[in-house]
Amino acid sequence: MDNYGDAGVCWRLARSLSKRDDIRIRLFCDDLKVLDKIAHGDAIKTGAALGIEVLPWSYLEDLGNTKPTDLIGDVVIEAFACHIPKNYLDAMCLEGSQGSAKPLWINLEYLTAEPWADEMHLMPSPQNNNLSKFFYFPGFTEKTGGVTLGDWDNVTARDVPISLAPYWDDRLEASYPTVRRVSIFNYSHAPLENWLKSLAMAAHNSGELIDIYVCANQNISVELIQSLKGSPLRFIQLPFIPQEDYDWLLSRCDLNLVRGEDSFVRAQWAGQPFIWDIYPQSDGAHEIKLDAFLDLYWKGGSSALISQGKAAMKWSEPHQWWALMAEWTQHSASWSEKLRALGHLEGKILDFVKSQEISR
Numbered sequence: 430m431d432n433y434g435d436a437g438v439c440w441r442l443a444r445s446l447s448k449r450d451d452i453r454i455r456l457f458c459d460d461l462k463v464l465d466k467i468a469h470g471d472a473i474k475t476g477a478a479l480g481i482e483v484l485p486w487s488y489l490e491d492l493g494n495t496k497p498t499d500l501i502g503d504v505v506i507e508a509f510a511c512h513i514p515k516n517y518l519d520a521m522c523l524e525g526s527q528g529s530a531k532p533l534w535i536n537l538e539y540l541t542a543e544p545w546a547d548e549m550h551l552m553p554s555p556q557n558n559n560l561s562k563f564f565y566f567p568g569f570t571e572k573t574g575g576v577t578l579g580d581w582d583n584v585t586a587r588d589v590p591i592s593l594a595p596y597w598d599d600r601l602e603a604s605y606p607t608v609r610r611v612s613i614f615n616y617s618h619a620p621l622e623n624w625l626k627s628l629a630m631a632a633h634n635s636g637e638l639i640d641i642y643v644c645a646n647q648n649i650s651v652e653l654i655q656s657l658k659g660s661p662l663r664f665i666q667l668p669f670i671p672q673e674d675y676d677w678l679l680s681r682c683d684l685n686l687v688r689g690e691d692s693f694v695r696a697q698w699a700g701q702p703f704i705w706d707i708y709p710q711s712d713g714a715h716e717i718k719l720d721a722f723l724d725l726y727w728k729g730g731s732s733a734l735i736s737q738g739k740a741a742m743k744w745s746e747p748h749q750w751w752a753l754m755a756e757w758t759q760h761s762a763s764w765s766e767k768l769r770a771l772g773h774l775e776g777k778i779l780d781f782v783k784s785q786e787i788s789r
């Protein structure tokens with residue numbers, strides 16, 4: 430299975446922080462091929478143009494026992510338990526020992542809506558090298574670290590991006606006022622076959638046409654597409670597109686099927702209904718995570734929307750809830766406003782860094 434999320438979150442955060450003139454970013458990544466896909470085919474070149482120095486993770490390991498003191502930032506963000514190599518950690522300690530300020534070490538954790546994240550966010554964890562590592566929990570409450578907004582507003586205000594132009598048919602709206610758009614970016618176990626058949630039925634009943642944007646490498650068979658010929662669904666296969674263009678796509682669809690962490694957050698900024706195909710964990714922990722999110726997300730909805738919406742997020746058939754789409758769209762827009770009011774992750778990280786500079 431191809432996974433882009435960890436690289437995607439870090440790339441997004443790096444891009445977002447690099448917009449600030451006073452911040453220089455160095456991004457180490459252990460899978461540059463994945464980063465290249467997300468970053469216009471060449472992360473090193475794209476990064477350089479944005480003021481982000483992209484380096485392979487192996488660069489640190491190849492330094493052997495030398496301590497790369499010139500590579501140590503004032504702030505070191507360790508994302509998704511990547512475990513910083515020992516020589517880099519040793520060099521971080523040296524910074525601290527020679528009278529200069531110690532680097533601020535932040536451990537960026539996975540996103541969760543579980544209530545314990547409120548208590549854990551920004552907890553220091555003293556390490557046996559005399560440095561403290563701070564746990565940073567992204568989240569959806571005031572007490573957690575928010576989610577990255579990045580350049581969402583600019584990116585989504587653009588006209589059709591070049592990568593999507595061959596697949597985008599604006600004339601549709603003029604001819605069929607009832608056209609809708611759905612994007613699909615799921616894991617391979619998603620029960621899409623039944624789901625799509627039921628969507629076709631819902632669209633037929635409501636007299637709508639639906640364009641389905643199938644993102645790269647989805648588990649949708651040619652046979653299924655054939656079997657839905659003549660239905661109101663039209664399938665449009667997309668290639669893998671740059672991250673900003675994927676954001677644009679989400680902002681223009683009426684319903685987004687998303688997964689993992691990063692596309693899940695983008696779907697929320699889009700302010701449109703979405704179905705979250707959460708990353709499956711062998712111990713079933715993802716089910717608790719999903720329920721914790723749904724408890725927050727559906728707050729304030731009507732009882733019909735809450736019960737149908739919760740079921741929809743667990744793959745109930747669209748013809749059961751399609752009539753609630755208008756209400757769900759309104760609910761999604763107010764959820765996205767709530768997120769904005771909480772403050773975004775990049776701003777909250779910078780506030781934390783500032784608070785630590787003052788207290789050091």
Ligand code: TRH
Nearest residue numbers: 432433434435437644669670671672675689690691692
């Ligand atoms: O790729 P993912 O499944 O990543 C997952 C999760 O992050 C999960 O938490 C992690 O533990 C697991 O990987 C190993 O889904 P996610 O998080 O939505 O990331 C997809 C990224 O790919 C996101 O940054 C958007 C980007 N993308 C593009 O740039 N172009 C595209 O065409 C598509 C479809 C996605």
